[in-house]
Amino acid sequence: MNFAVLTLVAILQLVFVVLLLITLALGRMLSEWRTSVDDRHTERLTLASRDWLSGRRSAEDFAADIERARYSTVTAVLQRFGNQVAGQAWEDLVDAVRQTSWFDALKSRAHSRLWWRRLSATHGFAMVAVPEDAPTLESLIHDHNPVVRLGAVATIRRVLVETTLEAVLELADTQQRTVRRYVLEMLTLNQGLDLRLIQQRLDDADGTRQLRTLLNLVAGLGVPSFLDHVLPHAEHPDLEVRIAVARTLARFPHPRSAASLCSLVADPHWQVRAQAASALGVIGAREAVPTLGVAIRDPSWWVRMRAALALRRLGSHGTSVLEELTPEDDRYAYEMARYVLGLDHAAVAEYGGPSAVDYSDAIRRPRAA
Amino acid sequence: MDVVSTLVARFDAAIIWYFLALNTFYGFLILLSIPEIWKHWKITHSDNLSRYLTSEALPPISVLMPAYNMEQGIIDAVRSQLTLRYPKHEVIVVNDGSRDQTLARMIADFDLYQVPPAIPHHIPVQEVRAYYRSRTQPSLLVIDKVNGGKADALNAAISAARYPLVVAVDADTIIQPDALLRLARTFVVGKPVAAAGGTIRVVNGCTIDRARVTRTGLSEDFLAAVQVPEYLRAFLFGRLGWNRLGGNLIVSGAFGLFQRRFLLEIGGYATGHVVEDLDLVIRLHKHLREQGSDHQITFIPDPVAWTEVPFDLRTLGRQRERWHRGLVKTMVTHRRMLFNPRYGRVGLVAFPFFFFGEMLAPVIELIGYIMTAIGFTIGAIDANFALMFLAVALGYQMLLSTWAIILEEATFRIYEKWQDFVRLLLYAFAEPFGYRQLTVVWRLHGCWNAMRGLTHWGEMQRRGFGPEIGSDGEARATDAAA
Known part of the structure; x- marks a missing residue:
């Protein structure tokens, strides 16, 4: 390392610092100028769009x-008005x-x-x-x-x-x-x-990924006529599909949904059981009280919690099951029952609402080789 | 004498090369940060966050907030977390054995009622005294436990969290209302993310109303303001550059998002660490590598949290000493990662950089000063050469700070007033004269205390966000670590 190299580095640094400072100052001035121009254009376009909305100015x-x-600027103004105007005018x-x-x-x-x-x-x-x-x-x-x-x-x-x-x-x-x-x-x-197209796809879907996607879509749509197209998938071999079915059935308060969900509460995977228990509470399936009474003794903490919340949501029929539990009967079920009975209504609604859970998040698939 | 002169000269040359290599690496980080900040800026600038607000697609988030002796600000802090703009989130406050009225204030203000303790204990923590829910805020859970420090409090909150994503925040950190949306947006883009950190900014000088920053500004206080370029450097090009290198080792403990399952898999935060966030991220990196996971630990610049930086030398010195002590302890604990190809770029680049470039930097700088002094004394070093070297060293730091300000100006530009902008530049230029040397002393003190095995946090003097001056912490107190 000699003096000349250091001097060169120092000179370069000085030049860079000066250049950066000039860039900073010019950049700030340019930015302020552009902002003021944009503000003027935005203001003008906003006024024009108001005139258009009030019929004083044509779309042309x-x-x-x-x-x-x-x-x-145009994009921003259109975005703003796109949120306020719809129909033929838009x-x-x-x-x-x-x-x-x-x-x-x-x-x-x-x-x-x-x-x-x-x-x-x-x-x-x-x-x-x-x-x-x-x-x-x-x-x-x-x-x-x-x-x-x-x-x-x-x-x-x-x-x-x-x-x-x-x-x-x-x-x-x-x-x-x-x-x-x-x-x-x-x-x-x-x-x-096109709902018929979706129904057709749901009936014809064979792959797990497709089924999972379509079931999630159906859950979002919540159209009653889809129930018949969802129920056949409740026995699908893939657990993610069964979770999706349980989650979707929470949108269909119907005795057939309840029956299907009761069978899913006995699924070998806790994620499916928890999802199904939650859905039974959401659809208010009183006929599921005995099933949920069993589920509250589940080895999984999540299933016990979902079953207890579902029972709470089912009113006096459900809460009586929770109240009858004793520590001698099942300590863990008793603890969960005490916990859920101790929650106020707002907390129960917040915990067990329709969109509260998706246990597909809890699936751990083995990594592909 | 010739032998000594030669040795001193060679030692000095080695230190110069170390210094040049380190700063060249910083320059490399700058280059890497440019496309990163450009990408984030373009997304941030054009994205309409409100469309995510009504979406159920975003994963729900549990906000974890440890609190220790925070009676002055706890209500505003909790309220500000509860009113964050996000489709679905819960707030878990852990009263970590406060000896003031922190819990009582929460009970009164949020109409808390005790619930039976049917909450899983995934991670062992100090005794939990009670769980509380609120009659007015259904998404609030308060855990009252015996004091165990910040890491222990966070572990209790992780166990009780219901949602797949958790965000650890400090009770005295102000989170920007849309910060959760911005953090979680990375999941909508589909990146496999294990953890994500946001930017921490200096709140001193800003106007605060009910735990919200309503107007930004640069502090009038020299010591607080001179830390702003430091924070800009650390976040705007340091961490962004590391994003590209795949080796972000820090997700700030004051504001960081994690996938809960990964935290459970590694057993949560390690208690007994004074910088538990660094240790956690390194263990997370190790875990992800060992599992062969492609999940990343990333930094996102636009979600912002504000923290109060120390305004007196004593507190600042304690903070920097603690940070460096924690760094030394973490580096030594995980020394097997050093140049270990098993840990990929983290083991081969990031960890060695933190080891040699961050941990050893104050020691080498001290040796440099001593050898230069000896060199002068015995005539082994030319005075002009030494002065030129000093000029280059200062120049490097000014360049880095100026560049960080450029990145800030080109993107987020939170200091809108020209007066603040000019002062920011002046502070950036003033920083290498005196302030930097002080940080070297504090960091050396941290090294020394690490060798002595000290684990205390030290008392942190804070003005707080209200009119009163808050003082939190003693040994193992819950505190902010930016």
Whole structure:
């Protein structure tokens, strides 16, 4: 190490520090200038959109205002108004907006090599997509970047043709639980979802992953006619499917659901038993009191808790079972009964509500070799 | 004499090379942090968090909050956790044997009632006296237990947690209302995550109302403000850079999210550690590697928690001494990971960096000062060379701090006022003159105390978020560790 090298490093450092300081100051000034320009555009567009909402300005005039604003500003304003306006008025605006340069930019962003531009395109399409955009949306749903995929899933609220449904279900099949739930939730928000198609798929599904996905979707939809299509899967060999069945049946308060859930409370896997016990409480199945009376003596803490909460939810029929338990009878069941009887109504509702649990989270599958 | 001169000169050369290698590695971390922060910024900037609020897809979260002698701020702290924006979360407060009115205040304010102790004890902890539920807040559980320290309190909360994700927070840390949504968003993207940490920012100088930061600002107090560039460096490029290297060794104990099952598998927090968060993350890394799991331990910059930093030299010195003492103990405990290929990049890169670059840094810096002094005395070192080296050393630190401020400015930019921005820069430049040398002394003290086997926490003086000055902690007290 000689003096010359150190001097060189010191000079370079000085240059860098000065450059960084200049960058910082210029960056801050530029940022403030852009923010003020954006604020002005946002204000103008907000006023224009209010005029449009009150009928003082046509959708075409509003679209003309859009031409002068930055892409991100337009997107933000449309997002805000998209949450407030619906129906024909919004569709008229969409027709007009699709003629602007903003929409041209949106289309080009959808095919950009940069993932964040594609992501911004999904946000735009989530507001203004129409069925003819389906091929573009499909490619975004299949995007290699998970963030873009997730953004693209939000577009199915507006556009859901068979190919996009296919793409979305395929995506749900292959993703982790949280992603799957989110994707299916988006599907349930689409008013035009073809229920017969879903029923048909549920009947024909053979793979565990497909079944699990469809059952979760059915649980989200909660359409009574699905009950007949769910019950046959209660004896499926895969425990995750049986958990999904138990969770789904919590949406169908019917004696046949109760009967099926009672048989699931005797499942060899505690996750299924706990899920089924919870569902029996949610659907208020009084006929299940004897079954739950047995389940409260289960070796699993979770099953005991779910059974006790379910009994509490069943009113006097259930609570009497809990009150009759003694320490000599079964110490653990007694402790759980005391615990659940000690909870107030709000805590019982919070603990044992319809969306309280999903024991598929507790499955540990052996790792593939 | 020639031999001594040669030895001193060679020793100094070795220290210079160590210093250059260390700072070059920091530079490498900076480079790695750029795409990371860009990615997060783009997601944060364009994402509409409110769509997750109504979603049942996000996994429910148990917020775990140990509390020790927190009677002044406990009600606001619990309320702020209960009102966090998240679809479904519960709050578990552990009263860790407080000797003040912490529990009594909670009982009165939240209308708590005792419930029978039918809660599983997955991890052994000090005796639990009682469990309480609230009549007004169904998602609140309060555990009253015998004092066992922060780690023990967290273990009690982990056992009682009902949800698959747990977030450990300090009672005196302010969590940004949307921070849980931001932390959990990583699960919606589908990444296999075992733990995720958010950013800790300095709350001194900010305006607080009912345990919420309502206006950001830089503290007028020099000692508090000079720590801001330090925090920015640590979080904005340190941890982001480690994300790319796959070896984040720290998820802050003041604000970190974990998959509960992994915590149970490793037996929760280790009691008796003064930096239990570092030890936990290292054990988690080991566990994941040994299990062949692809789950990551990651840092996410946009979820923010605010912590009060020490405002007097005594408290700051104690805090830094404790942090370094904990670092030494953790490194020594897990020394088998050092250069162990079994632990992948954690064993080969992250652990050695923390061992040589963090743990030994103050010792080497001290040796450097001593050898330089000897070198001067015996004429083995040229004065111009030494001064130039000093200039380069200071320059490196200024560069790193400036770069951290650039990252902050380009992304989150929480200090909006020009006055704060300029002061932040000035503090970044002032930091290497005196303050840094003080931290070296405190860290050396930490090394010394670690060798003596001390395990106390030390008293922490805090002003608190209200008008009164809070003082928490004695030996093994529950405290914030940023």
